[in-house]
Amino acid sequence: MPHIICFVKQVPDPETPASQFKVDEDAKKVIPAPGVQPVPSQFDTIAVEAALRIKDNHPDSTITVVSLGPDQFRDTIKHCLAMGVDEGVHINDPAVNDADHWATAEVLAATVQKLGDYDLVLAGRQSVDWDMGVVGSTVAEILGIPIVTIAKQIDYAGDKVTVERVLLDGFETVEAPTPCVVTVSNELGEPRYPQLRQIMQAAKKEVKAWTLADLGISAPQNRVNIEALYVPDTSVETEVIEGETAQEKAATLAQRLSDAKLI
Amino acid sequence: MPNGVLIFGEATEDGKLVAITAELSGAAAALGGPVTCALLGSGVEGVAEEAGQYGAEKVILVDDPILKDYQGDAYLPVAERIAKEIDPAVILFGQTMIGRDLAPRLAQRLGTAVAMDCVALSMEGDKLLAERPAYGGAARARYTFNGTPQIATVRVKALDAPAASGSAEVVKQDAGVSADQVRTTITGRTKPESTGIRLEDATVVVSGGRGLGGPEAFQQLEELAGVLGGAVGASRAVCDLGWYPVAAQVGLTGKMVTPDLYIAIGISGASQHMAGISSVKNIASVNKDADASIFKASRWAVVHDWKEFMPLFLEEVKKVKAG
Ligand SMILES: Cc1cc2nc3c(=O)[nH]c(=O)nc-3n(C[C@H](O)[C@H](O)[C@H](O)COP(=O)(O)OP(=O)(O)OC[C@H]3O[C@@H](n4cnc5c(N)ncnc54)[C@H](O)[C@@H]3O)c2cc1C
Numbered sequence: 174m175p176h177i178i179c180f181v182k183q184v185p186d187p188e189t190p191a192s193q194f195k196v197d198e199d200a201k202k203v204i205p206a207p208g209v210q211p212v213p214s215q216f217d218t219i220a221v222e223a224a225l226r227i228k229d230n231h232p233d234s235t236i237t238v239v240s241l242g243p244d245q246f247r248d249t250i251k252h253c254l255a256m257g258v259d260e261g262v263h264i265n266d267p268a269v270n271d272a273d274h275w276a277t278a279e280v281l282a283a284t285v286q287k288l289g290d291y292d293l294v295l296a297g298r299q300s301v302d303w304d305m306g307v308v309g310s311t312v313a314e315i316l317g318i319p320i321v322t323i324a325k326q327i328d329y330a331g332d333k334v335t336v337e338r339v340l341l342d343g344f345e346t347v348e349a350p351t352p353c354v355v356t357v358s359n360e361l362g363e364p365r366y367p368q369l370r371q372i373m374q375a376a377k378k379e380v381k382a383w384t385l386a387d388l389g390i391s392a393p394q395n396r397v398n399i400e401a402l403y404v405p406d407t408s409v410e411t412e413v414i415e416g417e418t419a420q421e422k423a424a425t426l427a428q429r430l431s432d433a434k435l436i
Numbered sequence: 437m438p439n440g441v442l443i444f445g446e447a448t449e450d451g452k453l454v455a456i457t458a459e460l461s462g463a464a465a466a467l468g469g470p471v472t473c474a475l476l477g478s479g480v481e482g483v484a485e486e487a488g489q490y491g492a493e494k495v496i497l498v499d500d501p502i503l504k505d506y507q508g509d510a511y512l513p514v515a516e517r518i519a520k521e522i523d524p525a526v527i528l529f530g531q532t533m534i535g536r537d538l539a540p541r542l543a544q545r546l547g548t549a550v551a552m553d554c555v556a557l558s559m560e561g562d563k564l565l566a567e568r569p570a571y572g573g574a575a576r577a578r579y580t581f582n583g584t585p586q587i588a589t590v591r592v593k594a595l596d597a598p599a600a601s602g603s604a605e606v607v608k609q610d611a612g613v614s615a616d617q618v619r620t621t622i623t624g625r626t627k628p629e630s631t632g633i634r635l636e637d638a639t640v641v642v643s644g645g646r647g648l649g650g651p652e653a654f655q656q657l658e659e660l661a662g663v664l665g666g667a668v669g670a671s672r673a674v675c676d677l678g679w680y681p682v683a684a685q686v687g688l689t690g691k692m693v694t695p696d697l698y699i700a701i702g703i704s705g706a707s708q709h710m711a712g713i714s715s716v717k718n719i720a721s722v723n724k725d726a727d728a729s730i731f732k733a734s735r736w737a738v739v740h741d742w743k744e745f746m747p748l749f750l751e752e753v754k755k756v757k758a759g
């Protein structure tokens with residue numbers, strides 16, 4: 174009975190238009206855009222999709238999602254339950270409200286250990302707020318198990334997984350013994366979208382709420398500090414190419430590029 | 437006291453020095469040095485000397501068949517041993533396939549942290565200030581560390597490479613890794629057949645987005661790129677839809693490109709896409725939506741349906757090229 178653990182977190186919607194993206198430079202935090210709801214981090218629902226595809230082939234699998242964050246993270250866990258995940262664990266403790274990636278990894282690793290038997294841990298290649306991409310690898314090191322990063326396909330076969338990785342140019346197939354960690358990339362494909370019936374069923378599924386005391390650990394130290402957060406100015410002086418017709422615009426742009434010795 | 441900067445240089449599998457080595461050397465020297473460059477691989481001895489020409493005092497060469505194809509389990513013990521022996525204040529990797537995978541694991545082994553994908557680095561006393569984009573490039577964050585070594589990966593082409601000068605002492609070391617330490621096995625590789633100029637090296641990139649409506653349109657982009665001696669790129673939306681190969685994806689999770697001219701067609705300009713062209717000065721974009729955010733970063737903006745514009749533009753470019 175394979176047991177797959179997926180790490181999911183919640184983030185501000187990464188498709189928020191640039192014009193609505195604002196930061197509080199003093200608090201060093203992003204100001205949520207009005208009316209834009211937080212969403213599950215994109216690569217994490219893709220990791221859940223990867224787990225569900227394994228379950229499609231191995232129906233006796235159990236999938237647990239683990240999420241560390243404040244109250245509203247429960248929505249993200251519920252979303253994953255509606256996708257078809259079996260159970261959720263919500264680590265919700267004010268002591269780790271400002272956990273950095275390494276404190277997060279310590280808590281997630283402790284959660285995996287408490288859950289006990291597991292065959293596969295799946296994480297996103299990076300979270301889509303801070304884009305760091307370290308938690309999966311750090312957890313693997315803490316647990317002392319192998320890691321394969323940036324997967325586009327995962328085939329589970331009991332004592333091993335076969336993972337197709339995305340390289341900058343091309344792909345690579347890697348085998349790793351289980352248990353291991355795999356981080357997942359968007360090339361795996363779209364995550365399935367919960368149907369109404371599944372959303373209703375998810376309401377009945379269990380979400381365990383654990384604190385650090387339940388894990389038997391104290392709050393890990395942060396290893397980094399964010400000293401400044403700001404919105405960089407990337408705007409340039411733009412010339413809108415004028416013209417009555419496409420022909421005129423095409424000729425003008427070609428002329429500009431030629432004048433600038435770019436073509 | 438930890439001192440100096442350790443960088444991890446890179447060589448290609450056919451034994452050429454990767455440009456990031458020089459970029460990291462320059463960055464490390466600017467932080468105050470002294471710079472040690474570690475070079476791991478198989479058949480890389482030939483570039484050890486070259487790796488030392490960009491500001492390093494010493495090159496630690498570990499040339500061993502077990503390091504041929506990158507595998508974290510093989511590289512990590514070597515990196516850990518070198519880091520402990522050098523005891524640097526700062527360690528730098530490139531934000532490459534290797535750096536992405538290895539740096540976070542090394543950080544955990546050393547009980548420290550790593551700031552990934554940095555675009556600016558400086559020292560304030562003995563503190564590294566590591567600046568990196570976040571929120572897909574919509575924000576910038578500056579990090580400091582609570583311990584040492586302070587590790588950063590540096591975005592490819594974000595920092596200028598110094599010119600080659602000087603030379604370094606080359607010290608050879610054994611990998612000292614046994615096959616049973618490597619728990620993973622690479623069983624296959626597929627590389628896209630290289631068609632013409634590499635995206636990373638192109639001086640002109642013609643890139644297409646979801647606005648092109650389908651894969652067919654890329655023929656026109658290829659034709660334009662051909663006339664301009666450039667390469668074709670794509671947005672993630674396009675690659676996810678299977679309209680164009682994944683290897684052409686430009687952006688945060690794709691390639692960083694630095695052409696002199698980037699022509700964006702039917703691309704909206706999401707921050708994650710713009711992350712891949714953040715140091716491009718000349719962007720010309722074609723989009724039918726006058727409010728598309730790509731225009732804010734563009735030197736030239738064409739508000740038009742690409743279908744009508746492109747064939748005419750191709751003819752105009754051909755005229756210019758013909759003189
Ligand atoms: C963590 C993360 C990482 C990401 N990494 C990347 C990355 O590396 N690279 C990347 O590209 N994206 C990346 N994305 C996705 C990114 O957020 C955008 O979704 C994507 O770039 C949109 O692609 P697009 O511009 O082609 O499509 P769209 O946003 O759909 O834009 C299409 C554009 O075409 C225009 N258009 C439509 N029809 C026409 C016409 N007939 N003529 C002219 N113009 C037309 C429209 O006005 C529109 O502006 C990432 C997202 C996340 C969350």
Ligand SMILES: Nc1ncnc2c1ncn2[C@@H]1O[C@H](COP(=O)(O)O)[C@@H](O)[C@H]1O
Pocket residue numbers: 180181182214216217239240241242274277281295296297298299300301303304305306307308309
């Ligand atoms: N607070 C969290 N709760 C659950 N999973 C997390 C959390 N933070 C990070 N992760 C997982 O680790 C991956 C990489 O995160 P990061 O290293 O922060 O970019 C994410 O895609 C998630 O799968």
